Amino acid sequence: xxxxxxxxxxxxxxxxxxxxxxxxxxxxxxxxxxxxxxxxxxxxxxxxxxxxxxxxxxxxxxxxxxxxxxxxxxxxxxxxxxxxxxxxxxxxxxxxxxxxxxxxxxxxxxxxxxxxxxxxxxxxxxxxxxxxxxxxxxxxxxxxxxxxxxxxxxxxxxxxxxxxxxxxxxxxxxxxxxxxxxxxxxxxxxxxxxxxxxxxxxxxxxxxxxxxxxxxxxxxxxxxxxxxxxxxxxxxxxxxxxxxxxxxxxxxxxxxxxxxxxxxxxxxxxxxxxxxxxxxxxxxxxxxxxxxxxxxxxxxxxxxxxxxxxxxxxxxxxxxxxxxxxxxxxxxxxxxxxxxxxxxxxxxxxxxxxxxxxxxxxxxxxxxxxxxxxxxxxxxxxxxxxxxxxxxxxxxxxxxxxxxxxxxxxxxxxxxxxxxxxxxxxxxxxxxxxxxxxxxxxxxxxxxxxxxxxxxxxxxxxxxxxxxxxxxxxxxxxxxxxxxxxxxxxxxxxxxxxxxxxxxxxxxxxxxxxxxxxxxxxxxxxxxxxxxxxxxxxxxxxxxxxxxxxxxxxxxxxxxxxxxxxxxxxxxxxxxxxxxxxxxxxxxxxxxxxxxxxxxxx
Amino acid sequence: xxxxxxxxxxxxxxxxxxxxxxxxxxxxxxxxxxxxxxxxxxxxxxxxxxxxxxxxxxxxxxxxxxxxxxxxxxxxxxxxxxxxxxxxxxxxxxxxxxxxxxxxxxxxxxxxxxxxxxxxxxxxxxxxxxxxxxxxxxxxxxxxxxxxxxxxxxxxxxxxxxxxxxxxxxxxxxxxxxxxxxxxxxxxxxxxxxxxxxxxxxxxxxxxxxxxxxxxxxxxxxxxxxxxxxxxxxxxxxxxxxxxxxxxxxxxxxxxxxxxxxxxxxxxxxxxxxxxxxxxxxxxxxxxxxxxxxxxxxxxxxxxxxxxxxxxxxxxxxxxxxxxx
Numbered sequence: 001x002x003x004x005x006x007x008x009x010x011x012x013x014x015x016x017x018x019x020x021x022x023x024x025x026x027x028x029x030x031x032x033x034x035x036x037x038x039x040x041x042x043x044x045x046x047x048x049x050x051x052x053x054x055x056x057x058x059x060x061x062x063x064x065x066x067x068x069x070x071x072x073x074x075x076x077x078x079x080x081x082x083x084x085x086x087x088x089x090x091x092x093x094x095x096x097x098x099x100x101x102x103x104x105x106x107x108x109x110x111x112x113x114x115x116x117x118x119x120x121x122x123x124x125x126x127x128x129x130x131x132x133x134x135x136x137x138x139x140x141x142x143x144x145x146x147x148x149x150x151x152x153x154x155x156x157x158x159x160x161x162x163x164x165x166x167x168x169x170x171x172x173x174x175x176x177x178x179x180x181x182x183x184x185x186x187x188x189x190x191x192x193x194x195x196x197x198x199x200x201x202x203x204x205x206x207x208x209x210x211x212x213x214x215x216x217x218x219x220x221x222x223x224x225x226x227x228x229x230x231x232x233x234x235x236x237x238x239x240x241x242x243x244x245x246x247x248x249x250x251x252x253x254x255x256x257x258x259x260x261x262x263x264x265x266x267x268x269x270x271x272x273x274x275x276x277x278x279x280x281x282x283x284x285x286x287x288x289x290x291x292x293x294x295x296x297x298x299x300x301x302x303x304x305x306x307x308x309x310x311x312x313x314x315x316x317x318x319x320x321x322x323x324x325x326x327x328x329x330x331x332x333x334x335x336x337x338x339x340x341x342x343x344x345x346x347x348x349x350x351x352x353x354x355x356x357x358x359x360x361x362x363x364x365x366x367x368x369x370x371x372x373x374x375x376x377x378x379x380x381x382x383x384x385x386x387x388x389x390x391x392x393x394x395x396x397x398x399x400x401x402x403x404x405x406x407x408x409x410x411x412x413x414x415x416x417x418x419x420x421x422x423x424x425x426x427x428x429x430x431x432x433x434x435x436x437x438x439x440x441x442x443x444x445x446x447x448x449x450x451x452x453x454x455x456x457x458x459x460x461x462x463x464x465x466x467x468x469x470x471x472x473x474x475x476x477x478x479x480x481x482x483x484x485x486x487x488x489x490x491x492x493x494x495x496x497x498x499x500x501x502x503x504x505x506x507x508x509x510x511x512x513x514x515x516x517x518x519x520x521x522x523x524x525x526x527x528x529x530x531x532x533x534x535x536x537x538x539x540x541x542x543x544x545x546x547x548x549x550x551x552x553x554x555x556x557x558x559x560x561x562x563x564x565x566x567x568x569x570x571x572x573x574x575x576x577x578x579x580x581x582x583x584x585x586x587x588x589x590x591x592x593x594x595x596x597x598x599x600x601x602x
Numbered sequence: 603x604x605x606x607x608x609x610x611x612x613x614x615x616x617x618x619x620x621x622x623x624x625x626x627x628x629x630x631x632x633x634x635x636x637x638x639x640x641x642x643x644x645x646x647x648x649x650x651x652x653x654x655x656x657x658x659x660x661x662x663x664x665x666x667x668x669x670x671x672x673x674x675x676x677x678x679x680x681x682x683x684x685x686x687x688x689x690x691x692x693x694x695x696x697x698x699x700x701x702x703x704x705x706x707x708x709x710x711x712x713x714x715x716x717x718x719x720x721x722x723x724x725x726x727x728x729x730x731x732x733x734x735x736x737x738x739x740x741x742x743x744x745x746x747x748x749x750x751x752x753x754x755x756x757x758x759x760x761x762x763x764x765x766x767x768x769x770x771x772x773x774x775x776x777x778x779x780x781x782x783x784x785x786x787x788x789x790x791x792x793x794x795x796x797x798x799x800x801x802x803x804x805x806x807x808x809x810x811x812x813x814x815x816x817x818x819x820x821x822x823x824x825x826x827x828x829x830x831x832x833x834x835x836x837x838x839x840x841x842x843x844x845x846x847x848x849x850x851x852x853x854x855x856x857x858x859x860x861x862x863x864x865x866x867x868x869x870x871x872x873x874x875x876x877x878x879x880x881x882x883x884x885x886x887x888x889x890x891x892x893x894x895x896x897x898x899x900x901x902x903x904x905x906x907x908x909x910x911x912x913x914x915x916x917x918x919x920x921x922x923x924x925x926x927x
Contacts, residue, residue, distance in 0.1 A: 071781045256780070258877070259694070261778075261875075262778070264780050287781045289875075290875075291875055293872045293873060295753070295873060296774070296874070296875045299753070299757070299760065299761060299774045299775065299873075300775050300776075300875075302761040302774070303756075303760040303764050303770065303774035304764040304770065305770070305773065305774055305775075305776075325765070326765050326768070327768075
């Protein structure tokens with residue numbers, strides 16, 4: 001697996017490798033000296049500029065925790081900041097939640113548990129009942145205590161679409177959840193969610209499910225029940241707590257929100273978490289600037305207006321710009337999502353596409369190094385694992401990597417499968433999303449033409465994408481006719497953190513639309529069994545072999561080809577300090593101790 | 603005059619209705635809908651959740667039903683809620699209009715004053731070096747797309763000063779610094795300067811061009827020759843006769859520019875992350891947020907109609923020939 005930078009895990013260590021910083025400081029000093037004359041006019045506004053950043057006053061006496069340094073300034077592109085603060089809504093305010101909300105627990109990239117609102121959890125011997133202990137002393141930002149009833153309320157509300165939820169599917173493994181999900185009035189709660197006392201919550205599953213913690217618990221922030229008490233459930237989305245002033249229990253509390261402009265957060269003095277931290281968080285405050293435009297985001301970062309910005313799959317040019325910003329450093333965030341080519345395994349125009357040797361040949365025919373480095377500007381990476389998930393503990397060590405390019409092998413596999421040169425005159429229907437053609441697709445088309453497989457490229461329009469890609473190409477007939485493509489180039493399969501959790505959504509044979517997102521109609525009973533066995537197992541040692549077997553099946557069958565792995569970038573100020581591994585800084589990543597982040601004074 | 607105003611107001615009603623129908627039609631004909639704006643490949647939106655969302659947003663209803671529902675709400679004074687953010691559109695506009703008025707008002711005021719003054723100077727000094735310089739500046743101001751000008755300005759006055767000297771000369775975007783401890787008015791003024799200057803540059807060029815042309819045309823009219831032959835001082839001829847006539851068309855141009863006070867400059871607001879009506883419209887277009895698109899289109903139409911009416915009334919007062927006719 002490609003490794004991003006691995007900074008020191010020591011507290012207060014800069015979030016980047018050293019060496020480069022010294023060069024940058026020297027250069028800036030020289031330029032400053034040279035610019036004194038021109039800076040005369042700047043001095044007129046310098047007091048204005050210098051006064052605009054608040055610093056911490058001199059430390060007072062008697063406080064166990066003391067904020068330090070300057071306010072942390074974050075930037076965020078608007079996507080994800082427009083959908084309100086309800087924790088039961090998929091496209092919520094990740095950037096705010098990270099600082100202002102708590103989950104029961106989350107998982108660090110190495111799989112270790114970071115307790116948050118829970119101080120402990122246990123699992124019954126049969127693997128079906130989870131008991132969570134809510135940490136003592138946790139309070140909401142309005143001062144009310146956090147109890148198990150708040151967690152039960154949040155999870156039950158997440159089952160109810162009438163409340164604005166679109167994550168109900170995550171809770172279906174819970175006993176009684178299906179009935180609650182099916183009751184569109186929102187009157188039914190899941191019987192498997194039980195409040196034992198103020199600090200104890202019990203959740204019973206229908207059967208053991210190892211995805212329960214990572215997919216639900218570690219992805220759902222907790223909302224205050226008392227804020228929604230007495231309000232009709234259909235009106236939950238319209239409440240101020242849902243739209244303008246989130247009330248959480250996280251290390252920082254919202255104090256101001258201007259929609260689509262900015263968010264202000266101040267330390268929550270009553271902050272407590274299950275990992276043993278209590279008291280004010282490290283920074284004197286956090287502000288989030290919201291951008292409506294990618295160019296505005298870049299320019300603001302270049303102007304030094306933010307200490308942290310997260311940029312999704314930047315183009316080569318943009319990455320070059322971001323990497324050269326003085327006082328900032330660009331850190332790779334290796335995100336699991338793949339750019340991929342998927343195949344119609346049910347009813348393609350050429351039945352040979354259902355032969356795995358043809359699909360394997362199509363991968364061997366590609367020079368993905370050229371595609372990544374030369375065509376796409378080096379902002380993706382060739383995955384070292386040809387599977388839906390990438391974490392080492394869950395993949396077989398013997399997987400074929402289909403790399404580097406081997407055209408002769410590709411031709412041999414095609415011939416073995418019975419592919420004839422005449423078939424080049426019958427192009428496969430190849431759809432691409434986004435509708436604007438990405439630069440790599442025509443190159444891939446050429447690679448495949450060189451081995452005798454031709455494509456008819458057509459876009460997947462925005463308004464019919466879901467039906468064409470996931471749905472049935474002929475919805476008027478009762479039987480499934482397969483998707484409206486032979487091959488599709490689409491962005492975004494794979495799991496965010498590279499773990500196996502949630503993969504059945506895309507690959508299990510019973511998860512074809514509308515039951516799931518198995519676009520390819522991949523139906524392999526052995527894969528189904530292996531994955532189901534994995535989520536039934538309760539420890540990683542037991543789960544690993546099952547997922548590894550599933551990875552072998554995927555690797556051999558290739559229902560889709562993970563072409564490249566998405567690489568996002570975090571642009572981080574040299575002055576920003578945090579103890580954890582900052583290479584996975586996707587806003588939804590778990591295991592990040594935001595309460596310990598601070599920014600050194602300039 | 604009263605009957606004239608009343609007649610214009612009555613005609614405005616079917617015009618506004620027509621505008622809303624056309625806007626609604628084209629918005630719905632455009633590819634995609636709010637659901638597709640939310641949908642990105644790989645996101646975990648189950649099909650049943652998408653269908654529920656579609657029902658919640660009323661996207662299952664026929665075109666005419668949705669339009670009539672919107673119109674009914676409008677007649678009750680309700681502009682509706684944003685499809686994606688669920689905020690009140692009325693509240694959003696109430697928040698954004700002052701921001702746009704501030705930006706555009708500043709830019710327009712500077713443009714008018716500078717543009718008219720420089721236009722007069724350029725006309726009175728035709729064929730001189732001053733005129734050549736000003737004419738060149740006009741071409742630059744009109745030719746350069748505002749978006750490009752905005753990017754250049756941000757780069758020159760925000761990015762480079764920080765990159766080279768570590769100072770924040772001007773902010774790159776926004777209407778305020780959420781971390782600032784400056785008095786709010788000062789912080790806003792600091793953020794206002796660069797985008798207003800960008801817009802004023804283009805606006806000044808426009809007014810300069812119109813004023814210059816208008817003054818030059820007035821200078822060639824017979825009454826000017828008559829005035830000079832009567833022995834009037836050149837100063838009186840210029841300011842008492844030429845300018846009084848030359849500025850009448852300029853009033854029209856100013857009037858036509860007034861809607862921008864409310865509607866804003868779409869791309870400049872977006873690039874500067876200025877939270878005005880223009881950037882609101884851009885976001886709504888990107889998100890296929892029909893209620894917002896309709897509300898802004900309606901606001902634009904009302905503003906244009908009002909501005910035209912105001913221009914006609916002003917013209918009548920300024921030009922005695924129209925008043926007496």
